[in-house]
Amino acid sequence: MSKRLKIQVSGIVQGVGFRPYVYNLALKNELSGFVGNDSNGVFIEVQGGDNSVDTFLQTLQQSPPPLAFIESISSEEIDPKSMNGFHIKQSVKGEHMSTLISPDMAICDDCARELKNETDRRFRYPFINCTNCGPRYSIIFDIPYDRPNTSMHQFEMCPACQSEYEDPADRRFHAQPNACEECGPWVELWDFKRNKIHEKDYAIVLARKLLRKGNILAIKGLGGFHLACDAKNPMAVRRLRTRKNRAEKPLAVMCKNLDIARELTELSEAEINLLTSQQAPIVLAKKRDEQSQYIAPNNPRLGLMLPYTPLHYMLFNGNLDVLVMTSANLSEEPICIDNDDAFDRLRSIADFILIHNRKILQRVDDSVVIQLNGQNRIIRRSRGYVPRPTTLLHSTPTILATGGELKNTLCYSKGNQAFISQHIGDLSNTLALDFFDHTRKHLGTILEIEPEFIAYDLHPGYLSTQWALEQDNLPKIGVQHHHAHMASAMVENGLNEAVIGIALDGTGYGTDGKIWGGEVFMGDYVEVQRFAHFEYIPAPGGDKAILEPWRMGLSYLYHTFGADYQKYLPDEWSSYPVDQVVEMIAKQVNSPMTSSCGRLFDGIAAIAGGRTEITYEAQAAIEFQHLMEETDRAALKYQIVERGKHYEIQVAPIVKSVIQRLDEGASLGEMSFLFHKMLVMLFSDIADLAREQSGLNTVVLSGGVFQNSGLFEWIIPELESRGFRVFTHSEIPTNDGGISLGQIAIAQTLIAKNKNQANISYS
Ligand code: ZN
Ligand code: ZN
Ligand code: FE
Numbered sequence: 001m002s003k004r005l006k007i008q009v010s011g012i013v014q015g016v017g018f019r020p021y022v023y024n025l026a027l028k029n030e031l032s033g034f035v036g037n038d039s040n041g042v043f044i045e046v047q048g049g050d051n052s053v054d055t056f057l058q059t060l061q062q063s064p065p066p067l068a069f070i071e072s073i074s075s076e077e078i079d080p081k082s083m084n085g086f087h088i089k090q091s092v093k094g095e096h097m098s099t100l101i102s103p104d105m106a107i108c109d110d111c112a113r114e115l116k117n118e119t120d121r122r123f124r125y126p127f128i129n130c131t132n133c134g135p136r137y138s139i140i141f142d143i144p145y146d147r148p149n150t151s152m153h154q155f156e157m158c159p160a161c162q163s164e165y166e167d168p169a170d171r172r173f174h175a176q177p178n179a180c181e182e183c184g185p186w187v188e189l190w191d192f193k194r195n196k197i198h199e200k201d202y203a204i205v206l207a208r209k210l211l212r213k214g215n216i217l218a219i220k221g222l223g224g225f226h227l228a229c230d231a232k233n234p235m236a237v238r239r240l241r242t243r244k245n246r247a248e249k250p251l252a253v254m255c256k257n258l259d260i261a262r263e264l265t266e267l268s269e270a271e272i273n274l275l276t277s278q279q280a281p282i283v284l285a286k287k288r289d290e291q292s293q294y295i296a297p298n299n300p301r302l303g304l305m306l307p308y309t310p311l312h313y314m315l316f317n318g319n320l321d322v323l324v325m326t327s328a329n330l331s332e333e334p335i336c337i338d339n340d341d342a343f344d345r346l347r348s349i350a351d352f353i354l355i356h357n358r359k360i361l362q363r364v365d366d367s368v369v370i371q372l373n374g375q376n377r378i379i380r381r382s383r384g385y386v387p388r389p390t391t392l393l394h395s396t397p398t399i400l401a402t403g404g405e406l407k408n409t410l411c412y413s414k415g416n417q418a419f420i421s422q423h424i425g426d427l428s429n430t431l432a433l434d435f436f437d438h439t440r441k442h443l444g445t446i447l448e449i450e451p452e453f454i455a456y457d458l459h460p461g462y463l464s465t466q467w468a469l470e471q472d473n474l475p476k477i478g479v480q481h482h483h484a485h486m487a488s489a490m491v492e493n494g495l496n497e498a499v500i501g502i503a504l505d506g507t508g509y510g511t512d513g514k515i516w517g518g519e520v521f522m523g524d525y526v527e528v529q530r531f532a533h534f535e536y537i538p539a540p541g542g543d544k545a546i547l548e549p550w551r552m553g554l555s556y557l558y559h560t561f562g563a564d565y566q567k568y569l570p571d572e573w574s575s576y577p578v579d580q581v582v583e584m585i586a587k588q589v590n591s592p593m594t595s596s597c598g599r600l601f602d603g604i605a606a607i608a609g610g611r612t613e614i615t616y617e618a619q620a621a622i623e624f625q626h627l628m629e630e631t632d633r634a635a636l637k638y639q640i641v642e643r644g645k646h647y648e649i650q651v652a653p654i655v656k657s658v659i660q661r662l663d664e665g666a667s668l669g670e671m672s673f674l675f676h677k678m679l680v681m682l683f684s685d686i687a688d689l690a691r692e693q694s695g696l697n698t699v700v701l702s703g704g705v706f707q708n709s710g711l712f713e714w715i716i717p718e719l720e721s722r723g724f725r726v727f728t729h730s731e732i733p734t735n736d737g738g739i740s741l742g743q744i745a746i747a748q749t750l751i752a753k754n755k756n757q758a759n760i761s762y763s
Contacts, residue, residue: 001049001050002047002048002049002080003047003048003049003050003053003077003080004033004045004046004047004053004077004078004079004080004081005044005045005046005047005053005056005057005075005076005077005078006043006044006045006075006076006077006078007043007044007045007046007057007060007073007074007075008040008041008042008043008044008072008073008074008075009041009042009043009044009060009070009072009073010040010041010042010070010071010072011041011068011069011070011071011072011100012067012068012069012070012099012100012101012102012388013037013041013042013068013069013070013099013100014037014041014042014099014100014144014145015101015102015131015136015145015174015176016065016066016067016068016102016131016132017065017067017068017130017131017132017171017173017174017175018035018042018064018065018068019035019036019037019042019088019168019173019174020088020131020168020169020170020171020173020174021064021065021068022035022042022044022060023035023086023087023088023168023169024169025056025059025060026046026056026086027086029046029048029052029053029055029056030048030049030052031046031047031048031052031053031056031086032046032047032048032083032084032085032086033045033046033047033083033086034086034087034088034089035086035088035089036088036089036090036091037089037091037099039099040099041099045078046086047080047081047083057073057075060073061073065131065132066105066108066132066133066278067102067105067131067132067133067136067278069100069102069388071389088168099143099144099145100387100388100389101136101137101140101143101145101387101446102136102137102145103136103137103279103383103384103385103386103387103388104134104135104136104137104138104222104223104364104383104384105132105133105134105136105278105279105280105384106133106277106278106279106280106306106308106309106384107128107129107133107134107307107308107309107310107313108130108132108133108278110130110132110171111128111129111130111132111133111134111310112310112313114128115128115310115313115314116313121160121180121181122180122181124201124314125179125180125181125184125310126186126187126204126309126310126311126314126356127177127179127184127185127186127310127311127356127358128179128180128310129175129177129178129179129310130171130172130175130178131171131172131173131174131175132171133278134175134177135177135222135358137362137364137386137387138222138223138360138361138362138363138364138383139151139152139176139177139358139359139360139361139362140361140362140446141361141442141445142445142446143445143446143448145176146176147176147177150176150177150361151358151359151360151361152176152177152178152179152358155179155183155184155185155358156183157178157179157183158180158182158183160180160182161178161179161180161182161183161184164178165178177358181200184358185356185357185358186199186200186356186357187199187200187203187204187220187311187354187355187356188200188203188354188355188356188357189203189204189206189207189352189353189354190343190352190353190354190355191351191352191353192343192346192347192350192351192352192353194343197352203354204311204314204315204354207219207315207352207354208314208315208316208317208320210351210352211228211229211230211315211320211323212230212319212320214229214230214233214235214236214239215229215236215351215352216228216229216236216239216240216243216349216350216351216352217229217350217351217352217353217354218328218336218342218346218349218350218352218353218354219311219315219325219353219354220339220342220353220354220355220356220360221309221311221312222308222309222360222364222383223335223337223360223362223363223364223365223366223382223383223422224327224328224335224336224337224360224363224364224365225327225328225335225336225337225342225346226325226326226327226328227240227244227324227325227326227327227328227346227349227350228254228315228323228324228325228326229323229324230320230322230323230324231253231292231295231322231323231324232321232322234294236324237251237294237295237324238294240324240326240349243348243349244326244330244349245330245331246326246331246615246616247615248297248298248615248616248619249615249616249619250295250296250297250299250301250302250303251295251296251303251324251326252282252303252304252305252324252325252326252366252368253292253295253302253303253304253305253322253323253324253325254304254305254306254307254312254322254323254325255304255305255306255321255322256307256316256320256321256322257306257307257316257321258272258275258276258306260321260322261275261285261304261306263288263289264287264288264289264292264302264304264322265285265286265287265288265289265301265302265304266285266286266287266288267285268371270371270374270376271283271285271371274369274371274376275304275305275306276306277384278384279367279383279384279385280305280306280308280383280384281305281366281367281368281369281378281383281384281385282303282304282305282366282367282368282369282380283303283304283305283368283369283370283371284301284302284303284368284369284370284379285301285302285304285371286300286301287299287300287301287302295324298622298623298626298627299622299623299626300626301370303368305325305366311356325366327365327366328342328345328346328349328350329345330345330349332425332426332428332429332432333345333425333429333431333432334363334424334425334431334432334434334435335363335365337360337363338359338360339355339357342355362422362439362442363422363435364382364383364386364422365380365382365383365422365423365425366380366382366383367380367381367382367383367384367385367423368380370707370709372709372712372713373712373713373716375730376730377707377729377730377734378729378730378731378732378733379707379733379734379735379737380407380423380733380737381409381420381422381423381731381732381733381737382422382423383422385731386420386421386422387419387421387422387443387446389414389417389418389419390417390418390419390420390491390492390731390732390741391416391417391418391494392413392416392417392418392491392744392745392748393416393491393494393496393745393748393749394416394748394752395415395416396413396416396748396751396752397413397452397453397751398412398413398414398449398450398451398452398453399412399413399451399452399453399454399455399477399744399747399748399751400412400440400444400451400453400454400455401413401454401455401456401479401739401740401741401743401744401747402436402454402455402456402457402464402465402467402468402740402743403424403457403464403736403737403739403740403743404457404459404462404464404481404484404508404736404739404740405426405427405428405457405459405461405462405463405464405736406426406427406617406735406736407423407425407426407733407735407736407737408423408424408425408426408427408432408436408464408736408737408740409421409422409423409424409737409738409739409740410424410436410439410440410443410464410740411740411741411743411744412443412444412447412449412451412744413744413748414447414449418491418741418744418745419443419447420732420737420738420740420741421439421440421443421740422439423737424436424439427462427463427464428463433463433467436463436464436467437467451474452474452475453474453475453476453477453747453751454468454471454474454475454476454477455468455476455477455478455479455743455744455746455747456468456469456476456477456478456479456743457478457479457481457484457508457509457739457743458478458479458480458481458509458510458511459481459508459509460509475756476756477743477746477747477750477751477756477757478757479742479743479746479747479758480508480509480510480511480758480760481505481508481509481510481516481739482501482503482505482508482510482516482517482519482521482703483501483503483521483528483742483746483758483760484739484742484743484746485501485503485505485508485702485703485734485738485739485742486499486501486503486521486528486700486702486742487525487741487742487743487745487746488702488729488732488738488739488741488742488745489501489700489701489702489727489728489729489732489734489738489742490524490525490700490727490745491741491742491744491745492727492729492730492731492732492738492741493700493727495698495700495727496524497524497698498522498523498524498527498694498696499522499523499524499696499698499699499700499727500520500521500522500531500687500690500691500694500696500698500699500700500724501519501520501521501522501523501528501699501700501702502519502520502683502686502687502699502700502701502702502703503519503520503521503702503703504517504518504519504597504598504683504703504704504705504706505517505596505597505598505703505704505705505735505736506546506596506597506598506599506617506618506704506705507546507594507596507598510595511760514536514592514593514594514595515539515592515593515594515595515596516533516594516595516596517534517594517595517596517597517598517599517703518533518534518595518596518597518600518649519532519533519595520532520533520647520683520686520687520690521760522690522693522694522696524749525745525746525749525750525758526746526749526750526753526755526758526759527758527759527761528758528759528760528761529645529646529760529761529762530646530760530761530762531646531647531686531689531690531693532640532646532647532648532649532686532689532690533595533646533647533648533649534595534596534597534600534648534649534651535595535648535649535650535651536593536594536595537552537555537556537559537593537594537595537599537651538555538559538584538585538588538591538592538593538594539551539552539555539591539592539593539594539596539599540554540555540581540584540585540590540591541581541584541590541591542590542591542592545591545599546599546602546614547613547614548576548612548613548614549602549603549605549606549610549611549612549613549614549620550573550576550606550612550613551581552599552600552602552603552606553570553573553602553603553604553605553606553607553612554569554573554578554581554582554585555585555591555603556600556603556604556607556651556655557569557607557655558582558585558586559651559652559655560651560652560655560656565582566578568607568659570606570607570609572609572612573612576612597679597703597705598618598621598704598705600651600654601620601621601624601675601705601708602614602620602621604624604654604655604658604671604675605620605621605623605624605668605672606620607655607658607659607662608624608658608662608666608668608671608672608675609662609668609671610623610624610627610668610672611623611624618704621705621708622708624668624672624675625672625676625708625709625710625711627668627669627672628669628672628673628676628710629667629669629670629672629673630673631666631670631673631674633661633664633666633670633674634661635674635677635678635681636654636657636658636661636674636675636677636678637653637654637656637657637678638650638653638654638678638681638682639653640682640685640686640689644762645693645762646762647686647689649682649686654678658671658674658675661674672710676708676710676711676714677714679711679715680711680714680715680718681718683715684715684718684719684722687699687719687722687724688722691724697723697724697725698724698725698726698727699719699724699725699726699727700726700727700728701715701716701726701727701728701729701734702728702729702734702738702742703734703735704734704735704736706728706729706734707734707735712728716728746758
């Protein structure tokens with residue numbers, strides 16, 4: 001019996017080798033028919049024996065080509081036709097192609113093999129790629145995804161490459177970045193006096209030697225430049241830290257191979273899968289090796305990745321097997337992507353620079369993932385993941401959400417999909433704002449959309465908010481920061497119901513103009529009640545209170561003990577202007593009121609003898625967590641006070657019991673243990689109270705504080721043991737990188753209800 005199926009596939013299915021894959025699969029199953037691209041994705045008709053057709057469809061669904069991201073496959077049986085053979089339909093020139101672009105993907109096994117094969121014509125060619133791997137999003141400036149619309153347009157393919165490109169049976173059929181030594185891009189090694197030292201293969205050999213000798217190299221990669229040095233050379237790493245003005249923040253490393261990664265860290269099966277995936281993110285894995293102390297100080301984890309471009313593979317050899325590979329930027333500025341810019345901005349950091357002449361058009365940082373509670377948690381979502389869409393609950397007009405300030409991302413909605421941009425970073429300088437602007441325009445172009453609405457954070461000081469408010473021609477929807485956190489976790493999990501939302505972070509602007517950050521909500525995308533929060537405490541010095549945790553500690557002590565605060569000052573604070581700061585607090589000068597959970601972490605850590613000043617974001621809390629030491633000392637006390645229908649978590653009882661345990665001789669590590677346990681019980685109790693009042697049984701967790709693995713790994717089982725369904729993040733960052741998605745989810749619900757502001761009530 002002959003059967004004919006008409007199949008439609010949508011998702012990321014163009015520019016990822018889908019048609020040759022279908023072609024070969026059809027031939028294998030002895031089917032006739034055709035495959036082609038259209039504005040919805042890929043269309044297929046296949047005809048043959050019943051079993052063969054079924055096998056074909058099953059294989060297509062179960063093991064599509066590696067870079068494809070299938071959103072839907074629909075098939076219907078149609079009348080058989082008389083025809084022979086299987087062919088690939090040429091796309092009609094000028095026909096409108098609306099389809100999704102693939103993220104940049106790590107080199108595939110086939111290409112890696114050819115790279116090492118002396119007889120292959122691409123032996124040691126650092127830009128080898130195929131339809132299953134290589135650059136995508138980072139090299140495109142317009143759609144459709146065809147070579148003329150990419151930075152490969154300046155390289156004309158040689159006859160050998162051209163014939164691969166045109167052969168449907170070849171694995172480089174329509175691989176837009178296809179290239180070889182003859183016709184493609186190449187690398188060059190330069191010094192910063194603008195002398196070219198060498199080019200092509202020997203440039204890489206020299207680069208490796210220079211790294212081996214302890215030099216710092218700026219290396220142009222896939223989505224930006226890295227700064228690299230030999231990770232086993234403490235002097236080189238120290239020099240890099242000094243020059244980059246990055247005293248203590250952990251640095252990421254790239255390992256030659258999985259064996260080396262295993263020597264440095266304890267890797268679970270899931271972590272190995274992540275490291276070796278084509279997304280090839282930085283994985284934060286548990287350190288095995290104490291030598292890496294100078295790479296990730298006071299941190300039990302090390303951020304590591306494997307080579308993901310052919311050039312990376314070529315940088316390693318016998319006596320060089322771990323490189324520090326950190327983003328090439330100064331402090332919080334965006335990473336360099338342009339050669340001239342890199343010569344300019346990196347001259348004070350690097351000794352030499354390895355460039356190439358394939359332009360990076362879109363900046364994409366390395367993504368960062370951690371495995372917690374048995375699941376991947378994306379902390380920074382960029383290379384390998386962007387621009388893959390996230391599914392929304394329903395379709396809406398096009399919204400542009402401008403995100404937060406730290407770890408900024410922006411997000412577009414299109415139909416029922418949300419497209420979160422790559423990590424843009426801290427929007428605190430003009431370069432970052434340029435990056436924001438460029439990304440906004442570029443994503444709009446490749447998605448072919450113009451926003452009809454703008455969603456933004458309520459913080460008047462955020463540059464993303466200021467930009468949003470300047471867009472006079474568009475209706476705007478302001479979204480409260482922690483409500484956005486909660487909504488981002490809801491939409492990621494497809495929740496369309498009222499929930500108990502626990503949103504804990506460092507800073508977010510509240511609807512009362514105060515700085516929120518320890519918030520429990522009850523409600524949904526539109527109607528939400530602020531059910532509980534930490535009581536407001538002054539943050540003396542504003543931003544300075546973030547950089548100097550002792551100030552928060554002092555504020556908590558003063559709040560708790562009044563004039564007696566002096567009795568409890570740690571000796572190490574004697575050099576600080578304590579009296580002056582107390583005066584600021586008492587007179588309420590430059591001391592914004594905050595309910596932040598992040599600040600409570602800082603302050604308690606400082607009181608307990610932890611870090612009093614920080615050199616990178618959340619350092620005090622991170623170190624406090626990592627010092628944790630189990631103890632059977634009595635638990636810390638806390639008190640939740642009813643204020644009408646909402647609750648306030650009192651800070652004084654916590655501080656008093658902290659002081660008491662310290663008097664009893666508790667160590668800093670034990671205090672950390674007790675503090676984390678206390679927070680788990682505190683927020684679980686509040687969830688219980690919320691359930692009693694509302695009957696709600698679903699809890700979502702979001703906010704930067706949930707990057708704290710101690711808290712995160714304890715609170716989930718505790719809530720579950722109390723009978724709650726708990727939802728949190730996996731694909732979407734729990735930190736402010738997820739804010740833009742939450743803004744979209746709230747805005748689209750408001751638009752559907754003809755409203756322009758969610759109702760956050762206090763009772
Ligand atoms: Zn490949
Ligand atoms: Zn070629
Ligand atoms: Fe936040």
